[in-house]
Amino acid sequence: GAGVSQSPSNKVTEKGKDVELRCDPISGHTALYWYRQSLGQGLEFLIYFQGNSAPDKSGLPSDRFSAERTGGSVSTLTIQRTQQEDSAVYLCASSLGWGSIAKNIQYFGAGTRLSVL
Amino acid sequence: ELKVEQNPLFLSMQEGKNYTIYCNYSTTSDRLYWYRQDPGKSLESLFVLLSNGAVKQEGRLMASLDTKARLSTLHITAAVHDLSATYFCAGGGGADGLTFGKGTHLIIQP
Numbered sequence: 001g002a003g004v005s006q007s008p009s010n011k012v013t014e015k016g017k018d019v020e021l022r023c024d025p026i027s028g029h030t031a032l033y034w035y036r037q038s039l040g041q042g043l044e045f046l047i048y049f050q051g052n053s054a055p056d057k058s059g060l061p062s063d064r065f066s067a068e069r070t071g072g073s074v075s076t077l078t079i080q081r082t083q084q085e086d087s088a089v090y091l092c093a094s095s096l097g098w099g100s101i102a103k104n105i106q107y108f109g110a111g112t113r114l115s116v117l
Numbered sequence: 118e119l120k121v122e123q124n125p126l127f128l129s130m131q132e133g134k135n136y137t138i139y140c141n142y143s144t145t146s147d148r149l150y151w152y153r154q155d156p157g158k159s160l161e162s163l164f165v166l167l168s169n170g171a172v173k174q175e176g177r178l179m180a181s182l183d184t185k186a187r188l189s190t191l192h193i194t195a196a197v198h199d200l201s202a203t204y205f206c207a208g209g210g211g212a213d214g215l216t217f218g219k220g221t222h223l224i225i226q227p
Contacts, residue, residue: 045214
């Protein structure tokens, strides 16, 4: 079946512009996660959605970052007024939900490579 | 706050040899995960370890968990080139997301 789909795969933008990254989770997965991967910081957790519940935004790096999830499925991560330090690979993952063994495995998308010039 | 440390961060080894990657974590974690990442690719789940003494094996890879020592190991037996990748361990999950180690970049040379 289809895995986690992210778009675009690559995004080059100028400093100060806004960008929107999209994630389509695996069908039926209620939990959705965003992570950031960079050489300096490794893999960092950003935000978690469980179904339609409001997320805890405390993991987002700054107030320029926001995320939403519509209809309990597709999610978008928006970065406003991008800065060079935002350059990284943004990974999305989904899982069946917190609980049993099988439900807890997070399946990752291929990521969006963001370059801020 | 959970912290996860892996070592070594870089490992170059010859085919046919055995080696172990170590993963220490700072506080209690319900689960310990191992992922593999090939260059430019996504993360692939390898193992989920749930309880003290848990051991999982897949091919030439074997993962174990010692919750008392807060230590997980990933053992590679008779390495082959196809196992060259970056391996991550991670703990936590749920609403706090996974906390990853920095990864072990493994190169297996003929």
